[in-house]
Every structure is written in structure tokens, then in C-alpha cells.
Amino acid sequence: MTTAELSRIAELARLRFSDDELVAFGEQFENIVAYVGAINAVDMTGVEPMSHVNDATNVMRADVVGECLTTEEALSNAPKKNEAFFKVPKVLGS
Amino acid sequence: MHSAYEAVIGLEIHAQLKTASKAFCACPTTFGAQPNVNVCPICLGHPGTLPVLNDNLVLFAVKMGLATNCSIRERSSFSRKNYFYPDLPKGYQISQYADPICYDGHVEIETNDGVKTIGITRIHMEEDSGKSIHDLDIDTLVDLNRSGVPLIEIVSEPDLRSAHEAYQYLMQVRQILVYLNICDGNLEEGSLRCDANVSIRPIGQQQFGTKTEVKNLNSFRNVEKAIAYEIERQIALVESGGTVRQETCMWDAAAQVTRVMRTKEMAHDYRYFPEPDLSHVVIDRDWLDDVLATLPELGLAKKRRFMAQYGLPAYDASILADETAVADYYEEACASIPDLDHDAAKQISNWIMTELMRIMGERKCGIRDTGCTPAQLASLVHAVTSGTISNKIAKDIFPELLATGDLAADVIARKGLTQNSDAGALEEMVRAVIQANPDNLTKYKDGKTNLLGFFVGQVIKASGGTANPSMVSELMKSALDAHE
Numbered sequence: 001m002t003t004a005e006l007s008r009i010a011e012l013a014r015l016r017f018s019d020d021e022l023v024a025f026g027e028q029f030e031n032i033v034a035y036v037g038a039i040n041a042v043d044m045t046g047v048e049p050m051s052h053v054n055d056a057t058n059v060m061r062a063d064v065v066g067e068c069l070t071t072e073e074a075l076s077n078a079p080k081k082n083e084a085f086f087k088v089p090k091v092l093g094s
Numbered sequence: 095m096h097s098a099y100e101a102v103i104g105l106e107i108h109a110q111l112k113t114a115s116k117a118f119c120a121c122p123t124t125f126g127a128q129p130n131v132n133v134c135p136i137c138l139g140h141p142g143t144l145p146v147l148n149d150n151l152v153l154f155a156v157k158m159g160l161a162t163n164c165s166i167r168e169r170s171s172f173s174r175k176n177y178f179y180p181d182l183p184k185g186y187q188i189s190q191y192a193d194p195i196c197y198d199g200h201v202e203i204e205t206n207d208g209v210k211t212i213g214i215t216r217i218h219m220e221e222d223s224g225k226s227i228h229d230l231d232i233d234t235l236v237d238l239n240r241s242g243v244p245l246i247e248i249v250s251e252p253d254l255r256s257a258h259e260a261y262q263y264l265m266q267v268r269q270i271l272v273y274l275n276i277c278d279g280n281l282e283e284g285s286l287r288c289d290a291n292v293s294i295r296p297i298g299q300q301q302f303g304t305k306t307e308v309k310n311l312n313s314f315r316n317v318e319k320a321i322a323y324e325i326e327r328q329i330a331l332v333e334s335g336g337t338v339r340q341e342t343c344m345w346d347a348a349a350q351v352t353r354v355m356r357t358k359e360m361a362h363d364y365r366y367f368p369e370p371d372l373s374h375v376v377i378d379r380d381w382l383d384d385v386l387a388t389l390p391e392l393g394l395a396k397k398r399r400f401m402a403q404y405g406l407p408a409y410d411a412s413i414l415a416d417e418t419a420v421a422d423y424y425e426e427a428c429a430s431i432p433d434l435d436h437d438a439a440k441q442i443s444n445w446i447m448t449e450l451m452r453i454m455g456e457r458k459c460g461i462r463d464t465g466c467t468p469a470q471l472a473s474l475v476h477a478v479t480s481g482t483i484s485n486k487i488a489k490d491i492f493p494e495l496l497a498t499g500d501l502a503a504d505v506i507a508r509k510g511l512t513q514n515s516d517a518g519a520l521e522e523m524v525r526a527v528i529q530a531n532p533d534n535l536t537k538y539k540d541g542k543t544n545l546l547g548f549f550v551g552q553v554i555k556a557s558g559g560t561a562n563p564s565m566v567s568e569l570m571k572s573a574l575d576a577h578e
Contacts, residue, residue: 008363012363012365014178051171051368051370051374052171052368052370052374056373057169057375057376058373058374058376059146059372059373060146060148060149060152061120061146061147061148061149062149063113063114063115063148063150063151064114064115064120065114065120065121065122066115066119066134067120067134068121068122068133068134069134069135071129071130074130074138074238075130080233082231082235084128084130084237085129085227085231085235085237086180086235086236086237086238087231087233087234087235088226088233088234088236089234090233090234091180091226091228091234
């Protein structure tokens, strides 16, 4: 794993690392990927990818309106807010 | 025109579904509510909450798939599309990725060159994000009412070849959504959103050129304008020796240009992975047959039937069939006319397209709120086609029909307006008018034959408007021409 690849992954996850940390994480990442890579040794011809451990299908709810939070409740954990909105640092563009 | 190039366009249309509650929680989907009132821990993305799929999201997506000739996937799943933006509280959007519920469909559009089939690559289910407001405060404000509102994304094949075709295709998709009653189809309010992928290539070349994505097409006219602008921009660029770069543009409606978007936030690496919190959706064949059986006749089919059944011109048929309420009204009026022929059917169409649509426009109301019922309109048209009154009288008494709610026959009887088609009586009036106007008679005989209109008008006036105008015209012409 190159430092560039690692920086890209960190950037996508909005994480910032020092150069030393990048090197350390690089080694750990490689170990993890190599460990998972052991699975490549198994012949998986004809095996469907499993995206669920649960066999249940069509778990749905009827389209009925239920209770919501009040605005005050909804905003109660927000670090920055006004009486109606969450506030975040200015985002430019859209 | 630049005949050396052709445009290749594909549209991605997001349609907000008219479900009562959100895609994965029970919050209402009401548009225009106070900020942050339709929210709960699930759509706020609080840790530890679990989404549960709204059954109508599946139903509506399948309806759209069937209405656009798609195959419906027997088993499909949800995935997480990961990106960071303040109006996406979970840090991912629940969407579908490799196995969209509908795929390989098409819709027909009617162009000047005939019917054209536009392929639909896929239709998938997903949730909307919240809304960021950048211009009300020093900070960006976030309203999460829209977070989790159900969407379907309809992705077309790159089968569109002009800005106008793209517009027609969008209108066709919109009409189907509205006919199915699954989306409001309102671009300005955002219940329908559209992005366009645009590229150009020399005519005859098979390979696609580099495409740009045009966003912010928030009105139907802007869709056509923005795409047309982007096509011209790319052609000018290539002709001056440049190359088109793959980028995302925003349509600036005020300046009427496309602008490249700042690409910093556009990571375009969404690291999709299966959504472990939602079970797979498996479509039962019998259920699918039931849904198919409930699909209404769609706009284009209705238009074609109106042309065949009522003998309407294509123009009339497409206007009447554009909205189900108008189409139903039209058919109800037609059904109220005994022995309906194509002439009467066309006259009903004329009344709807002129008088009723004028009232609908003025009052911003539906056709059932114009004050004229289908039975009243039928009675009025029948009175004309059966020769009881002239078209002129029909126009005159129309306001009284609206005001009283009476049928035309009652108004005609009350006002004594029955059309006079008695040849003897009409000849008498014709003679009297000629005698009273010797000067004009002389002029007519000297070649000013356009005075016929004057003479006919005098008879109609003398009759209080009841004289049958085509009979008067014939009688007057032969009387004048026979005069020595």
C-alpha cells in the first residue's frame, strides 16, 4: 500500500494523519489486507456473494405516518444551531 | 447549424415519490413544512437506529418500471453510497447499486421525425438528502425534513440526439409519473430533478465523445436551454482545436450559461457496499401480475385512442390526454352526446381547449372547478350540432351556463333562442334587408361582393341572433345574385 493510496483513503474518510502515522497505518493496513487475502486461496467458483447473514426478505412497513421529534428535540444534540436549523461551517457551491 | 456533429444525451431523472411517509421511517413527506419538524432519530442518522423499508416505495418503483417496459428484478438489494456532506447525516445515502429493481426498459417519444424509442437503463430506489441553505446566514443552515424522502432514479440510455428530444423525453417520463399518481412532477419545487450527460461526436462516428454532466436544471425550459448551450459550447470548443474535459457543470439560469462546478467536494469514489440493515426485496410473480393489472391507460396510448375513437387531430388528442382529469372530463362529455359523431367530438375538444382551459389558466383551477360540468358542455355542443342554436349563440349563452349550472336546452328555451332554420321566414328577412339597403345593393352589383357579409350580418341582427347563419348566407347570396 503506497502512501498516496493511504492518503486518498484517509481523505475520503475525512481523516488527517501525520507522515509518521501514515507509515504506521500503512504497515497495519497491509497486514490486514494480507490476512483477508487468505480467502483468495479458497475455490469459490459458483458461490454467490453473501451480502446478508440473515435469510429474511421483504421486511417492510406499511406506508403510515408516525410520530416525529419536535424541532427542539431534533436540534438538542447539535453543537451549533439556531431556533430552527442545524448550523455547519459555510459550505461553498452545492 | 453545425451539421458536422451530433449530440449524444442521456438523462438521469430523480422523482420524489408521493408516499405518505419516508423511505425508511414513519416521518411524513409533506413539502413546505417548517424546518426540521418531519424528523426522527432514523432520518437524522442517529447511531443505533435501524431503517425499515416503506412498502409503497417498492410498489411505486415497480409501477414505474412496468409502465416503462422494464424488466423487474426478482431479487434486488440496497447499498450504501458513501460521501460526506452536511445534509447527509449518516455519511451515506441508502441506494441501489449493482441490482436495481427495474432495468432494460424504454419509452416512446413523438418527434418531428416520427416515433422514437428511448432506452431506459435502470430505475432504482433510494432516499433523498436533506437541504443545505447557503445564503441565509454566515453559516450553512441544514434542514433535514427531506432527509429520507423516497426517490426513484430513472437513468436513460444515451439515445437522445438533441436538446429538444431530451425535453420531450423528460416531459414523457413526467407524464407517466403523474399518470401513475406516484410523483407530483414539479421541477420548480424539486419533486422532479434532472441531470443531463452531454457529449458530441462527428456524424457517422460510433464512439462516444467525452461527456460532461449538467446539473441544476430546475425548470422544463432550462433543461432544453442548458443542454442546447452545452452542445454548442462543446462544438465551438472542438472546432477551435480544444478538447472536452469530463467535468460537472451547473446551469446558471440568470446568465444562461453552464459553469464548471468546483470539483473539490466531488470525490466520485462512493465506495458502495451492501446495506446490512435492510433485507433483500424479492418480487413475487403473482403480486407483479396484480400490479400490472392496476396500471392505468397511459398518456400516449390514450392520445392514440382519442385519435382513433373520436377522430381528433393529433394536436387536440395530445393536449386532452396530457392530464387524466381533462381526458376523463372529455370522455364524459362525449358520452353525454347522443349519436356522437367526429364533428361533435371535435367541437367538445374545441370548447375545452379554448374556453375551459382559459378559465383554468385564469383561476389556476382544475377542469372540474371551471363551473361547467361535462353534461353542460355536452348539452351546449349538442344544441349546436343538432342545429338548435348557432355557434355564436352558444358562445353568448356560455357564461349563463356557468352562472346558473343549467343545461343549454333550458337556457335556450328560457331565452327563446332556438335557431330559426325556417327557409320561408328567413327568405322574408333577406328580402327586407335588401330593400332597406339599396346603396349597398348597388355596390354589390358593381362588384363589391364582400358586402355579402354585411347583408348576412343585418339578417342575423334582425333575428336577434337566432337566424341559422349558413342558411342565411346561402339564401342571401342567391337573392343578391338573382337581383336585377
